[in-house]
Amino acid sequence: xRRGEVHALLGENGAGKSTLMNVLYGLHQPDEGEILLRGxxxxxxSPREAIGMRIGMVHQHFMLIPVMTVAENxxxxxxxxxxxxxxxxxxEQRVRELSxxxxxxxxxxxxxxxxxxxxxxxxxxxxxxxxxxxxxxxDEPTAVLTAQEIAELFKVLRTLTAEGVSVxxxxxxxxxxxxxxxxxTVLRRGKKVETVATEGATEASLAKLMVGRDVLFRLEKxxxxxxxxxxxxxxxxxxxxxxxxxxxxxxxxxxxxxIVGVAGVDGNGQxxxxxxxxxxxxxxxxxVRVGGxxxxxxxxxxxxxxxxxxxxxxxxxxxxxxxxxxxxxxALREYRRAPLSRFGLLSPKRMQxxxxxxxxxxxxxxxxxxxxxxSLSGGNQQKVxxxxxLAEEPQVTVAAQPTRGLDVGAIEFVHRRLLxxxxxxxxxxxxxxxxxxxxxxxxxxxxxxxxxxVAELAPDVTDEEIGVAMLGGTVRSP
Amino acid sequence: xxxxxLGGGGxxxxxxxxxxxMSGYLRGGGVLVPVMTALLAFAFGGLVVLATGAxxxxxxxxxFEGSGLNWLFPWxxxxxxxxxxxxxxxxxxLTAPLILTGLAVAFAFRAGLFNIGxxxxxxxxxxxxxxxxxxxDGLPALAHVVLAIVAGCVVGGLWAGIAGxxxxxxxxxxxxxxxxxxxxxxxxxKYAFGLNGPLQxxxxxxxxIPVSNDVLASAKLPVFWGDPELQGLHIGIFIxxxxxxxxxxxxxxxVTGYEVRAVGFNPDAAEYGGINAGRxxxxxxxxxxxxxxxxxxxxxxxWQFRVATNDIDVSLIGFxxxxxxxxxxxxxxxxxxxxxxxxxxxxxxxxxNLDPTIFDPQLATNLATIxxxxxxxxxxxxxxxxxxxxxLRRRRRRKSQAVATVEAG
Numbered sequence: 058x059r060r061g062e063v064h065a066l067l068g069e070n071g072a073g074k075s076t077l078m079n080v081l082y083g084l085h086q087p088d089e090g091e092i093l094l095r096g097x098x099x100x101x102x103s104p105r106e107a108i109g110m111r112i113g114m115v116h117q118h119f120m121l122i123p124v125m126t127v128a129e130n131x132x133x134x135x136x137x138x139x140x141x142x143x144x145x146x147x148x149e150q151r152v153r154e155l156s157x158x159x160x161x162x163x164x165x166x167x168x169x170x171x172x173x174x175x176x177x178x179x180x181x182x183x184x185x186x187x188x189x190x191x192x193x194x195x196d197e198p199t200a201v202l203t204a205q206e207i208a209e210l211f212k213v214l215r216t217l218t219a220e221g222v223s224v225x226x227x228x229x230x231x232x233x234x235x236x237x238x239x240x241x242t243v244l245r246r247g248k249k250v251e252t253v254a255t256e257g258a259t260e261a262s263l264a265k266l267m268v269g270r271d272v273l274f275r276l277e278k279x280x281x282x283x284x285x286x287x288x289x290x291x292x293x294x295x296x297x298x299x300x301x302x303x304x305x306x307x308x309x310x311x312x313x314x315x316i317v318g319v320a321g322v323d324g325n326g327q328x329x330x331x332x333x334x335x336x337x338x339x340x341x342x343x344x345v346r347v348g349g350x351x352x353x354x355x356x357x358x359x360x361x362x363x364x365x366x367x368x369x370x371x372x373x374x375x376x377x378x379x380x381x382x383x384x385x386x387x388a389l390r391e392y393r394r395a396p397l398s399r400f401g402l403l404s405p406k407r408m409q410x411x412x413x414x415x416x417x418x419x420x421x422x423x424x425x426x427x428x429x430x431x432s433l434s435g436g437n438q439q440k441v442x443x444x445x446x447l448a449e450e451p452q453v454t455v456a457a458q459p460t461r462g463l464d465v466g467a468i469e470f471v472h473r474r475l476l477x478x479x480x481x482x483x484x485x486x487x488x489x490x491x492x493x494x495x496x497x498x499x500x501x502x503x504x505x506x507x508x509x510x511v512a513e514l515a516p517d518v519t520d521e522e523i524g525v526a527m528l529g530g531t532v533r534s535p
Numbered sequence: 536x537x538x539x540x541l542g543g544g545g546x547x548x549x550x551x552x553x554x555x556x557m558s559g560y561l562r563g564g565g566v567l568v569p570v571m572t573a574l575l576a577f578a579f580g581g582l583v584v585l586a587t588g589a590x591x592x593x594x595x596x597x598x599f600e601g602s603g604l605n606w607l608f609p610w611x612x613x614x615x616x617x618x619x620x621x622x623x624x625x626x627x628x629l630t631a632p633l634i635l636t637g638l639a640v641a642f643a644f645r646a647g648l649f650n651i652g653x654x655x656x657x658x659x660x661x662x663x664x665x666x667x668x669x670x671x672d673g674l675p676a677l678a679h680v681v682l683a684i685v686a687g688c689v690v691g692g693l694w695a696g697i698a699g700x701x702x703x704x705x706x707x708x709x710x711x712x713x714x715x716x717x718x719x720x721x722x723x724x725k726y727a728f729g730l731n732g733p734l735q736x737x738x739x740x741x742x743x744i745p746v747s748n749d750v751l752a753s754a755k756l757p758v759f760w761g762d763p764e765l766q767g768l769h770i771g772i773f774i775x776x777x778x779x780x781x782x783x784x785x786x787x788x789x790v791t792g793y794e795v796r797a798v799g800f801n802p803d804a805a806e807y808g809g810i811n812a813g814r815x816x817x818x819x820x821x822x823x824x825x826x827x828x829x830x831x832x833x834x835x836x837x838w839q840f841r842v843a844t845n846d847i848d849v850s851l852i853g854f855x856x857x858x859x860x861x862x863x864x865x866x867x868x869x870x871x872x873x874x875x876x877x878x879x880x881x882x883x884x885x886x887x888n889l890d891p892t893i894f895d896p897q898l899a900t901n902l903a904t905i906x907x908x909x910x911x912x913x914x915x916x917x918x919x920x921x922x923x924x925x926x927l928r929r930r931r932r933r934k935s936q937a938v939a940t941v942e943a944g
Binding site: 356369388393 | 788789790791792797800801803804805806807808
């Protein structure tokens with residue numbers, strides 16, 4: 058690690074990136090080995106000691122107090138005082154100085170709860186800088202940001218390194234590594250594979266180091282004949298959590314043998330659409346038909362019985378019961394029926410017997426039927442979800458953000474499975490924020506904006522064309 | 536999307552509720568932590584004994600003998616054995632309802648709910664059982680007992696069901712509603728069985744006494760060990776053990792149990808599996824109420840035979856159920872063991888059983904409450920207990936590493 062460089066730490070889910078950084082920040086203690094800081098071996102016993110050594114960490118999940126102002130959050134734990142009172146004006150002054158010096162514009166008086174995620178991240182970085190850190194650890198900083206915010210973050214990082222601050226950048230996104238990092242260290246299964254300069258490296262070469270084999274970014278797509286309409290959504294209107302309309306008169310069809318991609322900026326009604334189709338949320342108006350049968354308002358069980366599989370957006374919240382064993386999780390959709398249960402009594406033996414081949418078939422690593430789902434890595438957890446949803450051979454699979462937070466190897470696996478569904482003459486509705494994913498998988502691309510489908514495009518149109526439609530602009534047909 | 540009717544506002548995953556903390560406690564560690572918890576609580580209790588000027592070791596020995604657990608030792612014989620047997624009968628009489636109120640709390644924890652209402656459910660169960668048990672004269676014995684028990688279960692279940700229904704429909708926090716229902720049950724009982732209350736006894740010579748009618752002989756639980764006239768051991772303990780087995784099957788082997796546990800761990804994922812979390816909450820609370828109501832019924836039909844307003848005030852069986860469930864890690868077997876521990880402690884420290892020359896029984900009764908409180912405290916803040924083993928483990932690891940380095944060098 059050199060002064061003033063951006064050093065990326067790249068690895069698959071569960072490769073040990075976060076653990077390594079937690080050791081550096083004093084949250085975990087190493088079992089053996091030593092850390093050299095500025096040439097000296099050091100023992101970092103706690104985050105407090107780490108701060109003393111001018112190491113600062115910005116976690117993936119921010120540790121800010123939403124009801125306090127930006128300035129108050131930044132100076133927390135090293136407040137300027139006037140007598141027993143917090144010296145607010147000095148605090149704000151300091152924040153203003155820091156933000157000017159590093160180009161991190163934020164309003165010191167704004168309440169943290171009121172500002173956006175990108176701004177909150179700046180507050181986190183400011184806080185670390187305020188404590189005098191010159192080694193900054195960023196744990197997956199781009200996971201929560203939009204493309205625009207990511208570009209701004211990178212600008213900030215360049216200013217920081219110009220000022221002599223060193224940055225460790227943890228990620229599993231190859232493109233970002235190439236864009237911002239000077240050098241990159243690739244980890245696989247807790248071991249360093251190699252440290253290389255990003256100059257001359259390509260996405261493919263990094264992916265190979267990371268996974269240990271060649272990775273196909275774009276899978277071969279066989280051309281298929283689309284058949285009858287499997288899923289028909291007509292004039293659907295769905296309210297969100299707060300009772301405000303989120304989906305406003307949306308119609309779409311998914312035919313047999315096609316993947317329909319729904320592209321859009323987050324928060325344009327995608328979640329509500331998915332929940333309405335899969336029976337989790339009752340629509341206010343409109344219909345959902347599967348194979349001609351109206352399943353509107355029949356709930357999760359109705360949608361399931363009609364043949365809708367659902368790869369949920371958030372596998373931790375929806376897709377899995379992390380404290381349940383894998384066998385129990387695999388039974389989540391059909392525990393009510395024989396052979397898994399009879400006369401209201403479960404058969405753990407049959408649940409195990411069902412789980413074993415599924416885990417093998419879907420290549421779930423690091424887990425037996427009896428292991429708890431929470432102990433698996435993210436990619437393997439998602440494989441469990443997919444195994445459960447696809448094992449039933451659903452007519453239509455609704456896949457919401459199916460590769461979020463996964464590494465390249467797992468992404469390839471998920472994409473392959475979705476294409477298999479399509480090739481088996483079933484339908485897939487793919488809702489994703491990753492344009493690249495939609496373009497590479499979908500046969501038709503629908504663009505959702507403010508709860509309506511505003512454009513239908515072929516997957517080979519340019520990013521700009523989709524982008525304009527996603528922001529509500531009109532697309533001129535070529 | 537958390538259904539607002541279910542989540543009670545902001546109880547998504549990640550947000551820490553008391554119930555989620557407690558269900559977290561049951562997941563971590565094995566047998567060691569509860570054993571340490573109990574030992575630590577007893578050690579602190581010993582300090583209290585010491586502070587009063589008595590000898591903690593002989594005090595605990597006297598409590599142990601007062602509980603009758605020495606009956607299990609084959610070398611205790613003659614007069615001592617007879618006395619130990621009598622004491623053990625009393626301990627087990629207390630253990631039976633403790634198992635049931637413990638299960639009533641444990642079942643709720645497993646479903647992500649905190650049932651503090653065991654006391655109220657226990658009370659209304661005893662009210663219903665005493666009413667049925669003291670009326671319906673002329674019924675055959677078996678039918679009368681069964682009917683009285685069922686009455687206790689049903690009323691207990693309905694009582695707790697109110698809290699479940701309120702949570703499912705309005706999101707009202709079950710901690711608050713069950714506490715309120717406890718008070719409602721207490722005052723309901725004091726009114727119903729109090730002077731001139733609608734259920735006060737009908738004996739003209741006892742109109743100045745605020746008690747219920749006595750349970751009729753046909754509704755009394757049979758005594759199988761000891762003298763029925765001297766409060767021998769009734770079959771309630773077997774009922775409690777049988778229900779424990781049913782509890783285990785229901786929780787671990789039934790479709791309902793699967794749903795309950797899924798909702799307890801993650802309501803959103805349960806919903807995704809087609810489980811209606813709101814309905815599950817109602818179901819769970821009703822089952823909890825049935826368990827606690829059954830405890831009230833067997834106490835009334837087994838040895839109390841009446842409900843007196845004085846007893847309503849001092850009864851703590853339902854509250855002890857919380858400590859029993861927590862110490863037993865909300866498992867079936869753990870609850871039975873913890874209930875036996877508390878049964879022995881309560882009986883061993885009772886005025887009747889403790890030798891006053893060793894430790895003042897008035898103080899000893901408080902000692903039981905202190906130990907109970909410490910156990911709840913240690914369970915709520917497990918760091919207090921796990922600090923020591925963690926420290927030892929770390930030191931051992933460091934030592935073994937040092938050894939490894941030496942050997943390597």
